Amino acid sequence: VVGGMTVTDIFSDDNAVLAAELWSPETGKFETLASMSVPRTYHSLALLARDGRVVVTGGGLCGKCSVNHPDVEIFAPPYLLNDKGELLKDEGRPEIRSVSAESLTAGETFMVTMGGPETHTFALCRLSAATHSIDNDKRRIPLRAQVAGRGFDEDGEYVVFSLKVPDKRAVALPGTYFLFSMNERGVPSIAKVVSILVS
Known part of the structure; x- marks a missing residue:
């Protein structure tokens, strides 16, 4: 969670919240993270990027606004950083090598090939459609995964997973999504872009 205000003061940066917060499903609590350098209040926007960072702007x-912010900040959650506070490189993240289909429909099964032997979870994150600081289109859809095969090639070990798009079109709305894989530590891959079509 980024931006907003502690008390509404429309068209103002007064009472702006600078600190980001991260929700933990394990603890049921928010953790306070690093602060932004610019207030992000009315007409601000936060977008999830393919690499798991968050683009915060506006x-x-x-x-009647006293200040406009035509600039951008890029926020990296702590799970994307190494012990030195640097952004994880490829070797610290899951790698989606390939996806069997980039256009999917509700109820469809597809294959994802992952580099390495790790256990993975998968989720679709719908691309944003935001206005006035609100993203009404954001959704995260966890996908059930089953191991469909393993092997070795010139790039090393790989695992093939079978994933299924949910059957209900009210859950798997048509549109464009990021497909993320997360390792056991919760570190996400760089997303592949897929579409769910009207079926």
Whole structure:
């Protein structure tokens, strides 16, 4: 969670919340993280990037706003950082080598080939459609995964997973999604872009 205000003061940066927060499903609590350098209040936007970072931008842009923020900050959650605080490189992240189909329909099964022997979970994250600081289109759809095969090639060990898009079209809405794989430590891959089509 980024941006917003402790108390609403429309068209102002007063009472802006600078610290990011991360929800933990394990503890049921929010953890306070690093702070942004610029207030992100009215007309601000936060977008999930393919590499798991969050692009935070905007704020202001109205006739009565005292300040406009036509700039961008990029936030890296702690699970994307190594012990030195640097962004994880490829070797510290799961690798989606290939996806059997980039256009999917509700109920469809598809294959994902992952590098390495690790256990993975998978999720689809719908691309944003935001306005006035609200992303009404955000959704994360966990996918059931089964190991369909293993092997070795010139790039090393790989595992093939069988994934299924949920049957209900009210859950798997048509549109464009990021497909992420997460390892046992919760570190996400760089996403592949897939589409769910009207079926």
